[in-house]
Amino acid sequence: MSLGTLVWRELLERKAQMLTVAFGIILGITTLIAIRTISFYSEKAVARELDSLGANVLVLPKSVSLQDYYAADMHDEVIPEEYVMRLTMSDLQGVDNLSPKLCVPVTIDERRYSLTGILPKSEFQAKAAWAGAGIFSRPIGCGAIDVGEPALEDDKKSLVRKRVIKDLAADEVLVGADVAARQGLKEGDSLTLLDKAFTVVAVLPETGTVDDSRFFAHLHTVQELAGTGEVVNCIEIVGCCKEIAAGLVEGVNTLLPDAKVVTVKQVVDTQITLNRLMERLSQIFLAIIVLVGGAGIANAISANVTERKREIGTLMALGAESGLIQRIFLSKALLLGLVGGVGGYALGTILAVTLGPKLAGVPVLPMPSLVLWALAVSVGVALAASFIPAWRASRLDPVATFRET
Amino acid sequence: MLRMENVTKTYQLRRQPVTGLDQATLEIDKGDFVSLVGPSGSGKSTLLLMLGGMLSPTSGRVLLDGHSLYERSANERARLRQRYIGFVFQTFNLVPYLTAIENVQVPLYLGRVPRAEQRDRAAAMLERVGLANRLDHKPTELSVGQQQRVALARMLANDPAVILADEPTGNLDPETAAQVIGFLEEFNAEGRTIVMVTHDPRAAQRAKRVIRLVEGRLKDDGGSDVLPAAAKRGVA
Numbered sequence: 001m002s003l004g005t006l007v008w009r010e011l012l013e014r015k016a017q018m019l020t021v022a023f024g025i026i027l028g029i030t031t032l033i034a035i036r037t038i039s040f041y042s043e044k045a046v047a048r049e050l051d052s053l054g055a056n057v058l059v060l061p062k063s064v065s066l067q068d069y070y071a072a073d074m075h076d077e078v079i080p081e082e083y084v085m086r087l088t089m090s091d092l093q094g095v096d097n098l099s100p101k102l103c104v105p106v107t108i109d110e111r112r113y114s115l116t117g118i119l120p121k122s123e124f125q126a127k128a129a130w131a132g133a134g135i136f137s138r139p140i141g142c143g144a145i146d147v148g149e150p151a152l153e154d155d156k157k158s159l160v161r162k163r164v165i166k167d168l169a170a171d172e173v174l175v176g177a178d179v180a181a182r183q184g185l186k187e188g189d190s191l192t193l194l195d196k197a198f199t200v201v202a203v204l205p206e207t208g209t210v211d212d213s214r215f216f217a218h219l220h221t222v223q224e225l226a227g228t229g230e231v232v233n234c235i236e237i238v239g240c241c242k243e244i245a246a247g248l249v250e251g252v253n254t255l256l257p258d259a260k261v262v263t264v265k266q267v268v269d270t271q272i273t274l275n276r277l278m279e280r281l282s283q284i285f286l287a288i289i290v291l292v293g294g295a296g297i298a299n300a301i302s303a304n305v306t307e308r309k310r311e312i313g314t315l316m317a318l319g320a321e322s323g324l325i326q327r328i329f330l331s332k333a334l335l336l337g338l339v340g341g342v343g344g345y346a347l348g349t350i351l352a353v354t355l356g357p358k359l360a361g362v363p364v365l366p367m368p369s370l371v372l373w374a375l376a377v378s379v380g381v382a383l384a385a386s387f388i389p390a391w392r393a394s395r396l397d398p399v400a401t402f403r404e405t
Numbered sequence: 406m407l408r409m410e411n412v413t414k415t416y417q418l419r420r421q422p423v424t425g426l427d428q429a430t431l432e433i434d435k436g437d438f439v440s441l442v443g444p445s446g447s448g449k450s451t452l453l454l455m456l457g458g459m460l461s462p463t464s465g466r467v468l469l470d471g472h473s474l475y476e477r478s479a480n481e482r483a484r485l486r487q488r489y490i491g492f493v494f495q496t497f498n499l500v501p502y503l504t505a506i507e508n509v510q511v512p513l514y515l516g517r518v519p520r521a522e523q524r525d526r527a528a529a530m531l532e533r534v535g536l537a538n539r540l541d542h543k544p545t546e547l548s549v550g551q552q553q554r555v556a557l558a559r560m561l562a563n564d565p566a567v568i569l570a571d572e573p574t575g576n577l578d579p580e581t582a583a584q585v586i587g588f589l590e591e592f593n594a595e596g597r598t599i600v601m602v603t604h605d606p607r608a609a610q611r612a613k614r615v616i617r618l619v620e621g622r623l624k625d626d627g628g629s630d631v632l633p634a635a636a637k638r639g640v641a
Binding site: 322 | 500511
């Protein structure tokens with residue numbers, strides 16, 4: 001005989017009651033897991049989509065407005081390239097990507113284009129790694145997370161989405177879709193810009209933005225050809241929206257007091273609003289399930305205590321202490337919570353994976369980390385809801401087991 | 406072994422005070438066999454529960470082996486019950502979802518007897534009451550007489566010095582009742598102290614002493630010709 005035997009035998013004796021309570025917990029946890037899994041993946045999908053819209057923080061010279069930047073993408077004002085290293089080496093939280101740019105006009109066949117100098121990520125990342133610090137020395141858990149798609153990190157074409165590319169040689173050039181079409185350029189072609197020979201390493205996909213009319217070359221090559229020295233026109237930052245809301249912009253402002261820092265407000269706001277909505281929805285469901293489920297469990301355990309008064313009194317007469325009586329009911333709740341947690345996780349995950357793509361239009365994968373969360377919620381609610389009935393059982397008057405004669 | 410000193414118990418029933426036990430003083434020696442008799446509502450079960458440490462008196466003291474029961478916490482009293490006292494109930498109070506042997510194992514589990522030992526000891530107890538072939542039967546699969554014998558085996562499991570029996574023959578036919586009283590006499594002969602509440606005059610006669618309760622007061626029935634028990638000592 002053991003506590004486990006006492007609990008298990010009683011559960012088997014009242015199978016229908018046990019199954020009803022377990023089913024209730026499973027349903028509650030299923031709902032929570034399904035919502036949480038689907039909302040996690042839809043949040044990430046939205047983040048990915050928003051990320052593809054481009055940078056959400058811009059570092060510009062003081063005198064340049066956002067309008068100037070978008071209208072012409074070319075201005076004479078510059079900021080030192082050294083700002084890039086300052087950002088890279090800082091302890092700012094939430095910077096996903098950095099892209100310094102310098103734009104100079106070029107003419108081909110009497111057509112004006114923009115030759116944009118960009119700094120491959122590998123260069124400033126390597127410098128930061130040498131110093132053993134900086135924003136790229138820690139993992140970043142926000143922003144663009146691909147779901148089931150191969151990483152485009154090494155693909156030169158990822159520039160249009162990621163805003164940075166990993167490597168770019170001094171004589172290599174990337175060509176925007178419009179430029180390629182007008183000039184009849186394709187991968188492997190050679191061309192001359194500002195008297196320097198370049199090889200086209202990639203034709204970028206059409207974006208519908210000013211990027212389609214650009215040539216992208218290494219920043220230092222463009223600086224050298226234009227004779228500007230170590231300066232850039234702007235630094236594009238892809239930041240985590242949550243971190244932007246939490247003060248990333250203020251952090252950049254403090255770090256670069258002589259530059260103007262602006263956010264692409266709509267992009268940031270959209271994601272913040274969406275994330276908040278998902279979080280709130282999840283919280284509301286959690287609250288409802290905790291309340292309704294908790295009340296259901298409390299009611300079931302309470303009824304069980306009433307049903308077993310005689311048995312409790314008998315155990316007390318045999319020498320059971322109040323702690324054991326409590327443990328009998330709390331163990332039952334624990335067992336139901338465990339069954340509910342595991343069952344709810346399994347069912348919720350199946351539901352999310354099968355229905356998620358239809359409901360939210362995003363691919364949904366199982367989230368094993370939610371097993372612990374599901375168990376914590378179901379066991380926590382079951383134990384908390386059973387605490388008062390169990391306590392009441394342990395304080396029952398054992399005299400009720402005797403018949404007054 | 407057991408002592409009550411000026412014990413009174415009053416209840417509130419529909420806002421009216423009801424006296425369950427009135428200034429009861431009683432001493433029961435080790436190895437005694439006492440019958441508590443009296444009309445319904447006279448306070449017999451109240452007295453039995455108080456002796457078992459399950460119902461605190463409104464005033465007075467109850468002592469077990471010199472230890473005042475109600476000056477201890479409920480859990481300490483539970484431990485004393487587990488060690489010294491065995492209860493027998495009129496309705497047997499077997500745990501319905503456990504088999505006969507598991508029911509007998511319950512007090513052994515409460516006494517922290519290792520699991521391996523529990524089964525052997527429980528089987529020996531059931532064998533003693535003639536149920537060696539009913540170990541794995543649930544209470545509903547046993548006759549009432551067999552159920553009461555399982556309850557006796559359970560009561561014996563922890564080798565109690567005191568047995569408190571509340572109408573142990575109340576639900577039994579005369580033959581089975583005689584058998585149960587026979588077991589109680591056997592346990593008494595082993596040196597255990599027995600206090601038995603009963604309505605059955607024949608069962609009461611088998612005790613060494615008979616104590617009558619009338620409206621919560623103890624009466625000495627020692628000289629009565631209705632219940633010619635030997636007891637004349639210890640009754641206030």
